[in-house]
Amino acid sequence: MCNNNAMKKYTIFVSLLAIVPLCFVSKAYGQLSPGFYDNTCPNVQAIVRSTVINVIVQDPRMAASLLRLHFLDCFVQGCDASLLLDSSGSIISEKGSKANKNSARGFEVIDKIKDQVETICPGVVSCADILAIAARDSTSSLGGPSWLVNLGRRDSLEASLSGSNDNIPDPNTTFETVLSKFTSQGLDMVDLVALSGAHTIGKARCSSFRQRLYNQNGDGKPDATLDPLYGAGLRIQCPRSGGDQNLVNLDPVTPIQFDNFYYRNLVRSRGLLNSDQTLFTNQASWKLVEQYAGNKELFFDQFVISMVKMGKLFPLTGSDGEIRRNCRRVNK
Ligand code: HEM
Incomplete structure (x- = not known):
């Protein structure tokens, strides 16, 4: 028979066992939440939505292109806007990968949204989050479902061309x-x-x-x-x-x-x-x-x-990465 003390210790031990994996989960997925910009940039979702809709009215295919960008981003180092970086210095852009070259499009739309967002709340909203919101709004604009987008991702300081070549599936494999x-x-x-x-x-x-x-x-x-x-x-x-x-x-x-x-x-x-x-x-x-x-x-x-x-794949959160001012390059 166990005494009260032993029972208490056992209970604490079991509780800790339950909490430890939770810590790993929250670290792996970061602390993303739909209300992340509620105080710092409350209009960000309205800005993304209106630009996405304006662009899609002119060019309906752009909805597809923007939705695809989020996927192409998330599969390489996680959803960190690494896809958006142009080549410069030690950075070799993912835009030249097998899947992306002469194919991925919509980068100038993301630039346009980012410019507008920077005007009202400079240095606050990540390019990775803009990609996630634009993907949702593109889907719903053409009659698809809508959902609450988790936010709070930060932008990477690097790109991975090899990651893009390796991780984005080829349509002609098994x-x-x-x-x-x-x-x-x-x-x-x-x-x-x-x-x-x-x-x-x-x-x-x-x-x-x-x-x-x-x-x-x-x-x-x-x-x-x-x-x-x-x-x-x-x-x-x-x-x-x-x-x-x-x-x-x-x-x-x-x-x-x-x-x-x-x-x-x-x-x-x-x-x-x-x-x-x-x-x-x-x-x-x-x-x-x-x-x-x-x-x-x-x-x-x-x-x-x-x-x-x-959208939760390996985000950068907290003080990791940065909030890029221009989605195409890292801040100086
Ligand atoms: C399952 C593995 C996938 C493969 C092998 C694949 C492959 C491709 C290929 C080859 C194209 C045409 C590219 C071109 O010829 O220029 C394409 C287009 C597209 N993909 Fe995928 N894809 C996959 C998954 C996804 C996912 C997960 C999404 C988004 C959730 C997505 C969204 C799109 C969209 C919307 C387009 C059209 C883009 C446009 O018109 O600009 N794909 N995909």
């Missing part, structure tokens, strides 16, 4: 490889399937999916998992050679509407990228695709959960 790029970030298969739903908007260049049209397995034949009629239309837009930069809608049905047509297309073998279609051909993930294809709300709910999760 399902397992794409999934491994997600799991190494702490995201899982459900996140992979839900976040890929971002391809319900935006465009891809012919160079990103040409092999599916002409020579999927090196045998001179198109990808057997591609709907023949859809494939024939794609071959008109993307000739066998040349036209690398020609743009094709990722969602052929509702390209500027954030909805669940991405999944409905996959079920009909009309995914544009290899990495899209494999979500339906793979045994592990096809069920989720079918569920999201049949239920837009289910997709929206999971998209929000996964976006919030992605």
Whole structure:
């Protein structure tokens, strides 16, 4: 039988065991919160939103481009705006990586937002947070869900070109490889399937999916998992050679509407990228695709959960990093 003292010590020990992992969790995710700028820059969300909406009215694709920027940022050193740095001094920009070169766009929109935010609250709001808010507003502007964005990220002092080359999944690798790029970030298969739903908007260049049209397995034949009629239309837009930069809608049905047509297309073998279609051909993930294809709300709910999760990847907080004055370069 234990006496009272031993019991007390045991209780304290067990309580400490419960608290210690929590400390690690809060360190890993930082202290982000939706109200982070409530006192220091209460209008920041209104500024981002109005600029995003103005830009999207002129160029609806920009919603897709801004949403993608947040992903391209978060997968390299975490959501720290490393993506936005131009090359200078010892910094080699991530903008030249395989995934980003001649592809990532929207940097001047982020500059514009940052300039406006700096005018009203200088040195307060990070570029990483602007990317996160712009991604949310881009999604909701085209009819997608909205959510509370956690804020308080700080900006990195460095970029990682190799990180960008290694961590951003290539559309022409296997399902397992794409999934491994997600799991190494702490995201899982459900996140992979839900976040890929971002391809319900935006465009891809012919160079990103040409092999599916002409020579999927090196045998001179198109990808057997591609709907023949859809494939024939794609071959008109993307000739066998040349036209690398020609743009094709990722969602052929509702390209500027954030909805669940991405999944409905996959079920009909009309995914544009290899990495899209494999979500339906793979045994592990096809069920989720079918569920999201049949239920837009289910997709929206999971998209929000996964976006919030992605937005928490390894943020710099406290006194780490800095609040850049210009998103393209570190402060002097
Ligand atoms: C699952 C792994 C992913 C792969 C392999 C992938 C690959 C690609 C590729 C190849 C393009 C076209 C680029 C070009 O040809 O210029 C693209 C576009 C796009 N991606 Fe992804 N992506 C993935 C995940 C994501 C995620 C997680 C998001 C956001 C949550 C996202 C959002 C977008 C958007 C919105 C576009 C269109 C951009 C525009 O029109 O400017 N992607 N992606």
